[in-house]
Amino acid sequence: MVSLISPPPSTSYLFRHKSSFYGTVLPERCGQVSQNLNNIRYYAISCRLSTRVKESPAQKPNTLIKEPHKYFDQVIITVRSGDGGHGAVLNMPNQRASKPQGKHEKEKLRRKSLFKRDFGGSLILPVGGHGGDVVIYADEGKDSLLEFHTKNRYNAKRGGNVAAMGVLTAQLHDGLSAPTLRIPVPPGTVVKRKRGTLLADLARPGDEVLVARGGQGGISLVEMPEHSRKKLMALTTNVMRDDSDKVLAVGQPGEEVSLELILRVVADVGLVGLPNAGKSTLLSATTLARPDIADYPFTTLMPNLGRLDGDPSLGPQMYSSEATLADLPGLIEGAHLGKGLGRNFLRHLRRTRLLVHVVDAAAENPVNDYRTVKEELRMYNPDYLERPYIVVLNKIDLPEAKDRLPSLTEEIMKLGVDRPSSEPEKSSTGAVQQQSSEGGNADGSSPRVLTKDKKDKDIEDYPRPLAIVGVSVLKGIRVDEMLKEIRAGLRKCRGAN
């Protein structure tokens, strides 16, 4: 006989063996005889636990602090709604067959007639409280899912029991319903069943979804001696007929579900570019956001969001042009192979309508940098290259950038085709814009059509930018012009929707 005799240490189990050892567990392979006391042999058997279970960073709190970008946008949590409270099995108060004598008896009878009854005259008996539901809702105050890695289990409270001492009285109350457990998540969080169906996309603040329903409270039953049961059953249905009915008085259990939360940042405009291009500087120059800025790559580890004010030229309509900008971590060549920060954060571009490519115009080869980013975007999701975008050639305060601005603009314009529908004609800001009326590409070649299969498309086969603007976000040079182009791009996207 083999039996488990001690709580398993981390990965080894201790088995007791009295007479014979079953051949399936071989000591030389799985463990060793560790003790031999009173003819009882103990075997320590090392077992490899399933390696599929991903180590939770909660066990290594430092990981969360050091590498928040790996965890801020995805998490698995378990929620449990509350059990229903129990009902009660009640006895009728003592009754006398004879006529009531005296004041005390009459009072008792009056009380009895005060039992709550429904319209049909049936007794209304108290029920156990409803268990707490679990609701997940989008809260503007939240911006990441990091906290769920340290606490990933949420239990709602159970409903209250019927507080009865076993005798039916007029004062009985239902058990208290447990409050709904409301879990706040950042707007943009997608809630899924673990490896399963999509439950909700909480895109806007205030959106919510009920993920686990609390258990229903048990009902109460009146216990009666068999001879008087028939009489009472004419009055009420809640009469206990046999012991198996007692199960009805027990509250229903709550449900437990494992959920996957995935954050997809909600922003109108996504800033993309190589590390150090000046994306965070652009965000802080145009919004109230204050992201970390430094002259070393990968200062930005998680998307930063900023709110772009409305366009004052629209008058009272200005607020309709407010938009959210998302500054994403820098992409590098090979990001799709996991280099740099990888490219998982590109999922945060999914909800954006307009992309802004920020290129360091003072870099060694800005056009190549621009191509690199486009290539990584294409590898992640070719649809991103179909999305309207503008190119910002940054750092024109530096002479090397300023001098080559016209040539860079021309080269970038060559890397793309016309959008099929008619697009902007002439920039009021002087920025170079896509000419829909052109008979071909900027180099004079015939326009490529956008009908090529996505797989075969080169970078050059995707649409050109809506505009290219040379700026210095650090020194505030031509920032207003850039903003005008961003707003014009957004207007176009809105019009297209």
Ligand SMILES: Nc1nc2c(ncn2[C@@H]2O[C@H](COP(=O)(O)OP(=O)(O)OP(=O)(O)O)[C@@H](O)[C@H]2O)c(=O)[nH]1
């Ligand atoms: N001269 C000059 N320097 C700039 C300009 N814009 C940004 N910089 C500098 O470039 C460096 C990088 O700027 P960031 O805004 O952190 O660049 P980023 O693209 O967000 O970088 P990551 O966080 O690595 O993705 C900082 O030292 C900035 O001061 C500019 O217009 N002119």
